[in-house]
Structure formats: structure tokens, C-alpha cells
Amino acid sequence: MSRTKEPFEPIQPGKVSIYSCGPTAHARMDMGECRRFIFADLLSRYLDFRGYSVTHIMNITDMDDKTINGSEKAGLSLSEFTEKHIDYFKKDLADLNIKPAAEYPKTSEHIEDMVLLAEKLVNKGFAYEKLRSLYFDISRFSDYGRLSGIDLNKIKIGATVDLDEYEKDNPRDFTLFKRSRLSELKRGIYVKTDWGNVRPSWHIQCAAMSMKYLGEFFDIHTSSRALVFPHHENEIAIAQSLTGKPLAKYWIHCDQVLINNKNINDKENRLTLEKLYDLGFSGREIRYWLFSSHYRKPINFSVERLEYAKHSLKRLDICINSLMNLKDELSYPELDQLIYDIKHGVVTAMDDDLNISAALASIFNIIKQINILILKKMLGKDDASKIIDAFRNIDSVLGIFNFGDEISNPEILRLIEERNKARAEKNWDLADNIRKQLISLGVTVKDQKMNISA
RNA sequence: GGCGGCAUAGCCAAGUGGUAAGGCAGCGGUCUGCAAAACCGCUAUUCACCAGUUCGAAUCUGGUUGCCGCCUCCA
Numbered sequence: 185m186s187r188t189k190e191p192f193e194p195i196q197p198g199k200v201s202i203y204s205c206g207p208t209a210h211a212r213m214d215m216g217e218c219r220r221f222i223f224a225d226l227l228s229r230y231l232d233f234r235g236y237s238v239t240h241i242m243n244i245t246d247m248d249d250k251t252i253n254g255s256e257k258a259g260l261s262l263s264e265f266t267e268k269h270i271d272y273f274k275k276d277l278a279d280l281n282i283k284p285a286a287e288y289p290k291t292s293e294h295i296e297d298m299v300l301l302a303e304k305l306v307n308k309g310f311a312y313e314k315l316r317s318l319y320f321d322i323s324r325f326s327d328y329g330r331l332s333g334i335d336l337n338k339i340k341i342g343a344t345v346d347l348d349e350y351e352k353d354n355p356r357d358f359t360l361f362k363r364s365r366l367s368e369l370k371r372g373i374y375v376k377t378d379w380g381n382v383r384p385s386w387h388i389q390c391a392a393m394s395m396k397y398l399g400e401f402f403d404i405h406t407s408s409r410a411l412v413f414p415h416h417e418n419e420i421a422i423a424q425s426l427t428g429k430p431l432a433k434y435w436i437h438c439d440q441v442l443i444n445n446k447n448i449n450d451k452e453n454r455l456t457l458e459k460l461y462d463l464g465f466s467g468r469e470i471r472y473w474l475f476s477s478h479y480r481k482p483i484n485f486s487v488e489r490l491e492y493a494k495h496s497l498k499r500l501d502i503c504i505n506s507l508m509n510l511k512d513e514l515s516y517p518e519l520d521q522l523i524y525d526i527k528h529g530v531v532t533a534m535d536d537d538l539n540i541s542a543a544l545a546s547i548f549n550i551i552k553q554i555n556i557l558i559l560k561k562m563l564g565k566d567d568a569s570k571i572i573d574a575f576r577n578i579d580s581v582l583g584i585f586n587f588g589d590e591i592s593n594p595e596i597l598r599l600i601e602e603r604n605k606a607r608a609e610k611n612w613d614l615a616d617n618i619r620k621q622l623i624s625l626g627v628t629v630k631d632q633k634m635n636i637s638a
Numbered sequence: 639g640g641c642g643g644c645a646u647a648g649c650c651a652a653g654u655g656g657u658a659a660g661g662c663a664g665c666g667g668u669c670u671g672c673a674a675a676a677c678c679g680c681u682a683u684u685c686a687c688c689a690g691u692u693c694g695a696a697u698c699u700g701g702u703u704g705c706c707g708c709c710u711c712c713a
Binding site: 387541 | 673
């Protein structure tokens with residue numbers, strides 16, 4: 185809330201409660217959403233790593249303009265439509281190696297909570313009904329704008345909204361419940377309340393669900409900067425006018441994903457996960473790309489940048505693989521220091537506002553050291569397994585390492601065997617041919633010691 | 639118009655008062671049957687621009703320019 189970097193102190197010692205703005209179940213996730221979820225994942229994994237008991241809640245919006253319109257177009261019931269997208273969402277999270285949150289509450293299953301919350305607001309005089317919609321009376325909440333730094337008197341009213349459609353007392357007021365349209369009523373998309381047949385606004389959804397699962401004042405609310413105003417301001421307004429507290433102690437926002445320095449919102453250019461998969465990138469590569477620059481800075485998309493991510497991961501993989509293939513019975517005298525550096529470098533960096541670039545730089549430094557030690561034949565089998573354990577440990581935060589299994593595909597093993605034989609016979613043409621085949625199978629061929637890595 | 643953010647090499651990107659991390663690409667070398675991988679060396683007198691504060695500034699202050707986001711029913 186201070187709009188500056190400050191040390192983290194949980195409300196309850198040892199425990200952290202996190203609420204993240206989740207997806208709207210109407211389409212395959214786009215890169216902005218991906219980044220938001222990967223960021224929330226990194227944060228909760230890191231706090232967990234640092235010994236906190238983390239409760240992470242992420243909502244799923246399954247009743248709003250987008251889902252209602254989408255389902256109508258698709259000729260499905262609202263729940264059929266949203267379930268389909270929720271399935272995609274869960275699958276995509278797994279592909280991106282995002283640890284599941286404790287709960288994914290859905291709007292459609294928490295309408296009662298929202299109604300109760302709104303009733304309290306009405307009783308306290310913070311909300312009013314007008315023509316069967318319920319609005320929040322912003323003039324009653326003097327703290328409005330603290331998070332985003334906006335001044336309500338200076339904003340351009342109606343810049344993005346057609347005010348003629350609404351009947352607010354003050355155009356700055358925001359909607360809590362919106363009266364359902366006739367088409368929605370016909371499809372049963374409404375809830376009967378004292379104010380009318382309505383459906384909840386986005387703002388009251390998040391406020392009600394976060395408070396239900398995490399209490400009226402919790403530790404961290406994460407999301408993307410694009411949602412600070414008005415959404416988060418509105419959540420705060422709802423919570424604080426009832427509890428006196430601004431919903432969450434810390435509000436952490438990641439920045440957006442851009443293309444050519446532009447935020448492309450239109451449907452044509454929506455950059456979805458699916459598109460990147462089609463371009464041949466994996467969830468792991470997308471994860472690395474999206475979290476490898478600081479969360480508070482915008483990221484530009486390009487195929488080239490994803491290629492860089494791929495390359496960086498390959499460097500990690502090759503090093504890990506070389507470690508796994510060490511056979512010597514050696515013992516490196518300064519192993520403890522090396523192991524300490526692996527963890528310490530990451531922790532020091534991440535403790536400072538999740539400085540992932542510094543954390544990755546420290547890892548690449550270590551990789552280089554390890555490569556040198558391997559080259560000089562100073563590391564043994566046992567050393568290697570201890571180093572790998574240390575990497576596994578930090579990977580519980582990063583989720584990017586590949587501790588791939590030994591090569592198990594019999595076809596690949598056969599080709600390697602055959603190529604080694606050809607090499608022994610100095611049959612270079614055959615050896616080179618097989619190498620081509622192996623590479624096309626995604627195998628990295630490293631000679632010299634005749635190591636092979638997948 | 640208001641509010642907020644950003645600007646560091648060919649590219650990506652750390653660094654918020656002590657003399658420019660890391661990755662990619664490039665060049666030269668070692669290794670190799672040739673490659674790949676790995677390693678060694680080189681690659682920003684300089685941090686958008688202009689003033690100022692300071693022994694010292696990419697870092698602080700003021701100004702300028704450029705770019706981006708948001709402006710309350712898209713979530």
C-alpha cells in the first residue's frame with residue numbers, strides 16, 4: 185500500500201495468505217494472464233521455500249460479459265462453456281509448471297457470499313440501488329485512489345464507458361450488481377435479490393471470494409498492473425468500508441506483456457498460449473521467458489526472445505546432464521562452498537524484491553564454474569549428485585530445471601550405439617548421418633567423451 | 639486533460655551514491671575426423687538528453703525528449 189519496496193512481514197508469523205486475480209473462463213489464456221499466473225506462482229513458491237506456510241487462492245470468473253457472450257455464441261450453456269475453458273486453464277497451468285493454488289473458487293458458486301457482502305454495504309449506506317442495479321457510492325469512501333494514486337476529481341469521466349447505459353448517481357460510482365438482461369434472464373443467468381434480478385460485477389466477485397477464503401484482511405494480493413485501477417481500488421473500497429482495512433497488507437503487481445512496445449488487446453492479435461505452442465515453444469520455455477525479467481517491468485514478445493530462453497535452458501540442461509554422467513570416484517575439496525553458493529546466490533537475489541535476473545545470473549555463474557571443474561576432471565560422481573540436489577532445491581522455486589531421466593528410448597540408444605561403432609571404425613559419413621538423425625530426435629550429441637544427452 | 643510507469647552494448651537484462659552482473663549474438667583461440675558442447679581471450683570511458691548537488695552520479699534534484707499503461711459495466 186505504500187507504493188514502495190518494503191520488507192515483508194506477515195500478519196501472522198510464519199503464515200502467508202495470497203490472493204491472485206485468476207482467469208476469466210472464456211478463452212485460452214493469453215500472455216498477460218500467463219505472466220500474472222507465473223508471477224504469482226514464483227512468489228508463492230519462494231515464500232514457501234523461505235519457510236512460510238503459504239495459502240494461495242486464485243479465483244475463476246465464470247459469470248461475466250465475456251463468458252455469457254462466449255457461451256451464447258458457442259451455443260452452450262454457461263457452465264458447459266466455462267467448464268471447457270477451466271479444463272484448458274488447469275492443463276495450461278500444468279504445462280507451465282505452475283503449482284496449483286489451494287483453491288480456485290468460482291464466481292458462480294459464491295454468489296450468495298457476494299449478496300451478503302453487498303447487503304452489508306447497503307446497510308452501512310455505502311451502496312444504493314437504482315433501476316434494479318446496485319452501485320457503490322464512492323463519495324462515502326474518502327480513501328479512494330490511495331493504491332493507484334489517482335485523483336477522482338481529475339479523471340476523464342466516461343473515457344471508456346458509455347455512461348448513457350447506466351443510471352448512477354455519480355458517474356464515478358462503480359457497479360456491485362448489474363441487472364440481468366432479458367436474454368440472460370431467459371437463460372437463468374441471474375440471482376434474485378431485494379434489488380432485482382442481477383448478476384455480480386467483477387469487483388464484488390474478487391472482494392467476496394478473497395475475504396471468504398482468506399479473511400477480511402490478508403497478506404498479499406497479486407495481479408497485474410493493468411488491473412490496479414479501477415478493479416483493485418474498488419475491491420479495497422468494498423472491503424475497507426466494511427472492515428476498516430484495505431483487504432490486503434501488500435499489493436504486488438506484475439507488468440504487462442507487449443508486442444513491439446504495444447499492448448495489443450484486440451482479438452485478432454491476442455497472443456495466446458496456443459499460438460506459442462504452434463510456433464514450437466514449450467510451456468517450460470514460455471515459463472522461463474516470462475519470469476526471467478523483473479516482474480515490475482514490461483516484457484516484449486518476439487520469437488527471437490523465446491529462442492534465447494530456449495538456448496539458456498539448453499545451457500542448464502547440458503550442464504546438469506554432464507553432472508549426471510560423471511563416473512569418477514573423486515571428491516572436490518571445496519564442494520561445500522560451491523553448494524552453499526548455489527542456494528545463497530538465489531536467496532540473496534530473491535530476497536530483494538524477487539530479483540530474478542540476479543538469481544539467474546548467479547546460477548549461470550555457478551554453471552560456468554561447474555563446467556570448468558568438469559573439464560579439469562575435479563568433480564566426482566558423489567559431488568555431482570550433491571550438486572544436483574542443491575539445484576533440485578532451488579528448482580522448487582524456479583521450476584525450470586530438467587533433471588531428465590537417463591535416455592530410455594531404445595531407438596535412440598540403438599542409434600547412439602551404432603554411431604559410436606561407426607566412429608570407432610572411422611566411418612565418418614555414417615556417423616554424421618546418425619548424428620543428424622539424433623539431432624532431429626531432439627538429442628544433443630556431445631562427443632569427446634562420447635556423452636549423450638537428451 | 640489526469641494518474642502511474644519506463645529509457646543501460648547489436649539484442650535481452652541486473653545494478654538506486656564508490657567507479658558498468660549475467661545471458662544471447664559476434665570475433666580470435668583451445669579441443670574435435672568434422673561439427674556440436676565446453677573452456678580461454680576480446681567486445682559500453684559509458685547508462686535518452688540538458689543543467690545542478692557531491693571528493694565521487696547510471697544511481698540524488700530540476701528540466702527536456704521519446705515510449706508504454708490506465709481513466710470506473712472487458713475481466
